Amino acid sequence: MVTLILVALNVIAFAYELSLGAGVDDFIRRWGVVPADVLTGPSAIITLFTSTFLHVGWLHLGSNMVYLGVFGSQLEKRVGPAKFAAIYVISGIAGSLAYLLAQPMSHTPAVGASGAIAGVIAAHLVLFLHVVESTPTLLLLLLWLATQLLSGVASSIASTGIAWWAHLGGFGGGFVLAQLMRRQRARMAR
Numbered sequence: 001m002v003t004l005i006l007v008a009l010n011v012i013a014f015a016y017e018l019s020l021g022a023g024v025d026d027f028i029r030r031w032g033v034v035p036a037d038v039l040t041g042p043s044a045i046i047t048l049f050t051s052t053f054l055h056v057g058w059l060h061l062g063s064n065m066v067y068l069g070v071f072g073s074q075l076e077k078r079v080g081p082a083k084f085a086a087i088y089v090i091s092g093i094a095g096s097l098a099y100l101l102a103q104p105m106s107h108t109p110a111v112g113a114s115g116a117i118a119g120v121i122a123a124h125l126v127l128f129l130h131v132v133e134s135t136p137t138l139l140l141l142l143l144w145l146a147t148q149l150l151s152g153v154a155s156s157i158a159s160t161g162i163a164w165w166a167h168l169g170g171f172g173g174g175f176v177l178a179q180l181m182r183r184q185r186a187r188m189a190r
Contacts, residue, residue: 002081003072013053014061032109035100052092054111064113075124091119091173098169115166119174126178
């Protein structure tokens with residue numbers, strides 16, 4: 001249920017962006033993470049969260065929602081809706097913080113659910129690597145990992161306009177949360 005709600009919120013936010021026409025750039029600037037703004041004014045801190053529901057195109061939205069749908073629904077079934085929501089939100093904020101730390105003076109807004117979804121994927125890997133459900137899921141996971149690796153290398157050579165640090169930060173957030181959940185589960189099993 002939480003996965004469906006998150007997909008719906010992302011799609012609704014994107015539909016709203018489309019309705020803005022020429023005003024979308026101002027909207028993205030206001031609600032996306034702009035490191036220079038966050039560091040100079042506390043009112044911009046909310047963008048660490050709001051930016052995770054905005055996207056800059058159909059491909060950006062579509063690819064994020066496919067990965068959220070596949071990995072999110074599986075993870076939510078196993079850890080429950082509250083823990084899943086925590087992984088998504090905290091990973092998204094961790095991704096935004098990683099972008100902020102990597103580019104502290106940037107005036108370029110970062111948007112997208114990629115950090116949150118990277119955290120969901122990391123949590124899925126930590127908690128359930130031994131039970132990858134199907135070959136298509138495994139192929140999707142391998143495609144995601146290859147894309148992150150190749151894109152990260154490419155961005156070190158030339159600017160891509162993508163906040164790869166947000167992906168890494170979100171992945172780290174999901175990884176840490178999943179480790180904590182795994183330890184908690186092991187303590188409860190004793």
